[in-house]
Amino acid sequence: MTSTTSTAELLDPTSPAYKKARRQFYKATKNRPQNVEQDWTPFRAAEKRFKARFPPPDLSTVLDLAQLDPSRQQELDDGVWRGSTHSSTYKRLEGASKPVYVIPAVPGLVILPSYLNDEEQRELVRWSLEKQAREPNPTNLDIHYHLPDGGLWNAYIDQKSTREETILPKALDSDVVEERTTGPRQLVDNTPISVENYRSLSETPKPPPAPSATVTPSSPSSLLYKLRWANIGWYYHWGTKQYDFSHGKGEIDQRLRQICKSAVETVQWNEVYEGAEAVEWEGSDPEWKSWGETYEPDAGIVNFYQSKDTLMAHVDRSEVCKTSPLVSISLGNAAVFLIGGDTRDTQPVSILLRSGDVVIMSGACRRAYHGVPRILEGTLPGHLKAGAAGEDWAPFAEYLETTRINVNVRQVFPKGFKPPFLTS
Numbered sequence: 001m002t003s004t005t006s007t008a009e010l011l012d013p014t015s016p017a018y019k020k021a022r023r024q025f026y027k028a029t030k031n032r033p034q035n036v037e038q039d040w041t042p043f044r045a046a047e048k049r050f051k052a053r054f055p056p057p058d059l060s061t062v063l064d065l066a067q068l069d070p071s072r073q074q075e076l077d078d079g080v081w082r083g084s085t086h087s088s089t090y091k092r093l094e095g096a097s098k099p100v101y102v103i104p105a106v107p108g109l110v111i112l113p114s115y116l117n118d119e120e121q122r123e124l125v126r127w128s129l130e131k132q133a134r135e136p137n138p139t140n141l142d143i144h145y146h147l148p149d150g151g152l153w154n155a156y157i158d159q160k161s162t163r164e165e166t167i168l169p170k171a172l173d174s175d176v177v178e179e180r181t182t183g184p185r186q187l188v189d190n191t192p193i194s195v196e197n198y199r200s201l202s203e204t205p206k207p208p209p210a211p212s213a214t215v216t217p218s219s220p221s222s223l224l225y226k227l228r229w230a231n232i233g234w235y236y237h238w239g240t241k242q243y244d245f246s247h248g249k250g251e252i253d254q255r256l257r258q259i260c261k262s263a264v265e266t267v268q269w270n271e272v273y274e275g276a277e278a279v280e281w282e283g284s285d286p287e288w289k290s291w292g293e294t295y296e297p298d299a300g301i302v303n304f305y306q307s308k309d310t311l312m313a314h315v316d317r318s319e320v321c322k323t324s325p326l327v328s329i330s331l332g333n334a335a336v337f338l339i340g341g342d343t344r345d346t347q348p349v350s351i352l353l354r355s356g357d358v359v360i361m362s363g364a365c366r367r368a369y370h371g372v373p374r375i376l377e378g379t380l381p382g383h384l385k386a387g388a389a390g391e392d393w394a395p396f397a398e399y400l401e402t403t404r405i406n407v408n409v410r411q412v413f414p415k416g417f418k419p420p421f422l423t424s
C-alpha cells in the first residue's frame with residue numbers, strides 16, 4: 001500500500017486500490033499448495049486471517065470496546081476500521097471508578113479501555129521516544145549501530161533542520177558479526193522460569209548479541225523507522241529469552257510505575273477472581289488479594305510497530321512471578337490483539353486495542369499464547385495528530401502516523417526480593 005492509499009479505499013471492493021490488492025493476491029498465491037490451511041492451529045489460522053492484505057480482514061469478530069463509549073465516536077469514525085461488541089462475551093465490572101471489562105473465556109484478562117487520557121497518551125509517547133529508546137536501555141538498533149549518546153530520537157530532532165550525521169554500523173569495528181537484520185523479533189523456545197530453576201537458568205551463558213554484517217550506514221530519520229524495541233528495568237537477553245541479572249537492576253521510571261500501579265489498583269480483583277477456578281493459587285490466601293500492596297513492576301519492553309509489523313504468538317514466561325499482573329499500554333495506531341490459552345490449539349479471542357487502552361494479563365492468562373497480527377493503519381486518533389498540541393508535538397505526530405507503541409510492563413520478582421547472587 002502506498003501512503004496515498006487510504007484505508008477506506010482499501011476496504012471498498014470497487015476502488016482501484018482494492019482491485020490492485022486482489023491482483024497481487026492472486027499472483028502471490030497461485031502456486032500455493034492446496035490444503036495448507038488444514039494444518040494450521042486455530043491460533044495460526046487467526047493470525048493468517050488478520051495479517052492478510054487481501055482480502056482485507058473482516059473485523060466483525062474483533063471485540064471493540066471503544067464502541068461502548070460515546071466520547072470515542074469521532075475516533076471510530078475517523079479510523080474506518082471497526083470491530084464489534086457482539087463477538088466475544090465480555091463483562092463490565094461493577095465497582096470500579098473507570099470502565100473495566102473481563103472476558104470470561106480468558107480468565108485473568110482485564111481490559112481498561114481509554115484508561116489514559118489524551119495528555120497522558122502524549123506524555124507516554126514522548127517518554128518512550130525521548131527517554132526509553134536510548135542508553136542505558138538496550139534497543140534492537142544498538143546491537144548493530146553506534147547510536148548517538150543522546151539517543152536516536154533526540155539526534156533526529158536536533159538534525160531535522162540541518163544535515164543529518166551518518167550513524168555507523170558496529171560490524172565495521174567488530175570481528176564477531178552475525179547475519180541478522182533489524183527485522184521482527186525472533187522466536188526462541190525458552191524454558192519457563194520458576195522459583196525453583198531461576199538460579200540455574202541465570203547461570204546459562206548469555207553472550208552479547210553480535211552485530212549484523214549486512215547493515216549499512218544510516219541517517220537518524222531512516223533508522224527511526226527500524227526501531228522495534230527498548231528494554232526497561234531488569235536486563236533482558238533476547239538470545240536466550242531470559243533475564244540477565246548480572247547487569248543489575250535498571251530503575252523503572254516513577255511515572256510509569258505510578259500509572260501501572262494505579263491501573264492494578266483500579267481493578268476490583270475479587271470480581272475478576274471470585275468463583276474462578278482456572279488458577280490454582282499457591283498457599284491458603286490467593287495472591288490477587290494483596291496485589292494492591294505487592295504488585296511492583298521491575299522490567300518491561302517498549303515495542304515500536306510500523307504498519308506492516310506483526311508480533312507472532314508467544315508466551316512471556318521469563319518472569320519468576322508467573323501470575324502477577326502484566327500491564328500493557330497501547331499508544332498511537334490501533335491493533336488486533338489475539339489471546340488464547342496454554343497452546344496454539346485454543347481458539348484465541350480477538351480484541352481491537354486503541355490508543356490509551358490498557359490490558360492487564362494476570363493469573364492463568366499470564367502464560368497464555370498471545371500476539372499482534374495486525375496494526376490497523378490510518379487509526380491515529382485526532383488528539384495525537386499534528387496540531388493537537390503545541391508546535392513541538394508535530395514530529396511525534398508525524399512519526400506516529402505509521403506507528404503503534406506498546407509499553408509492556410512486568411514483575412519479574414516478588415516485591416522486595418533480592419536475588420541472593422546479586423552483590424550490589
Ligand SMILES: O=C(O)CCC(=O)C(=O)O
Nearest residue numbers: 301303316328372406408
Ligand atoms: O503489543 C502488544 O500489545 C503486546 C506486546 C507483547 O505481547 C510483548 O511485548 O510481549
Ligand SMILES: [Fe+2]
Nearest residue numbers: 314315316370
Ligand atoms: Fe507478550
